[in-house]
Amino acid sequence: MSEIVVNAKQLFAAANYAQCKSVVEAGIADASTDAASLKDLKLLLRKCNTHMLPVMPVAPEPEPAAPAPVVAAAAPVPPPPLPTVTTPAAPPRFEWFQTPTSATFTFYIKNRTEADVVVNGTDRSLDVTIRLDVDGKEYQYSLERLFAPVQTPPVVSIRSMKVEIVLTKVTPYHWPALEVKDDDIVRTIEQPSAIAAATAPGTSKELAYPNSKGKNWSTFKMDEEEEKPEGDAALNALFKQIYGNGSDEQRKAMIKSFTESNGTVLSTNWDEVGSKKVVGEAPKGMEAKKYAP
DSSP, X not given: OOHHHHHHHHHHHTTOHHHHHHHHHHHHXXXXXXXXXXXXXXXXXXXXXXXXXXXXXXXXXXXXXXXXOOOOXXXXXXXXXXXXXXXXXXXXXXXXXXXXXXXXXXXXXXXXXXXXXXXXXXXTEEEEEEEOSTTOOEEEEEESSXXXXXXXXXXXXXXXXOEEEEEEBSSOSOOSSSBOOGGGHHHHHHOHHXXXXXHSXXXXXXXXXXXXXXXXXXXXXXXXXXXXXXXXXXXXHHHHHHHHHSOHHHHHHHHHHHHHTTTSOOOOOHHHHTTSOOOOOOOTTOOOOOOOO
16 A cells, blocks of 8 residues: 555544545546555545535524414405396297298297297288297297288297298289388289289290290290101111002012022012022122022
8 A cells, every 4th residue: 555545544534634635636646656546545535525515504493483363354255246147049040931822931949839939910911929948038020011911810830840830822923022112012002913913924934944044945846756767777767668568569579589689689570570580789899709608
């Protein structure tokens, strides 16, 4: 063991950690220190660093505070009540349509009873009241000036999914509008037949299909003539006509000539073909050959 290691250990044993650390660091820095001594010096350096760590002062415990005097708590004050906000019920979905004899109004609201629906009307007005919920909220629908007179009372139908009201028209025709305009009110009330005649379609032009794009299909005429055959079909039709209208001798001549000539000759002259065998004639530019079975 080297002398520097012995001195360092003595200083460490005497609790002189700072001086021991200086001696150890000098020995480690000395290049002539052997490996065994260098190992001992590094171990002493770690021990010195451990013993030289600063010690944190311990804060004295605070003295217990004197108990606070007991004060009776005041009764809590309840917050003011929030204002009640009522959300209005959404109106039911509504639609209407007409035929030449009636006008139908449909209100889509579920599970209504007869007590929930009140319908009043005259020959020119309609008033509907439907209760929406148990709180008494109501939906109202009114028509003060129907386009033309209707029969009374209206027909009311209450179903699980909807309420339906049907008005029957006094004069069957298609209304151009549900309610009468201001400039037509006198004319429709005093002369309902006149306005009905003015608005009811009565000609083929007025009855034209709405998607016909201006074409009057009532004037369209179907061509009743049969399509004329062409080519072989026309030739066969001609042969059929000749055979059907011919005499017995003409028919025999046609069959004999057509059969014996292998379909190349067709004659209606029995005097010419009846006493001899009909020889086949090839078409122009072609040569007839015998059939070899």
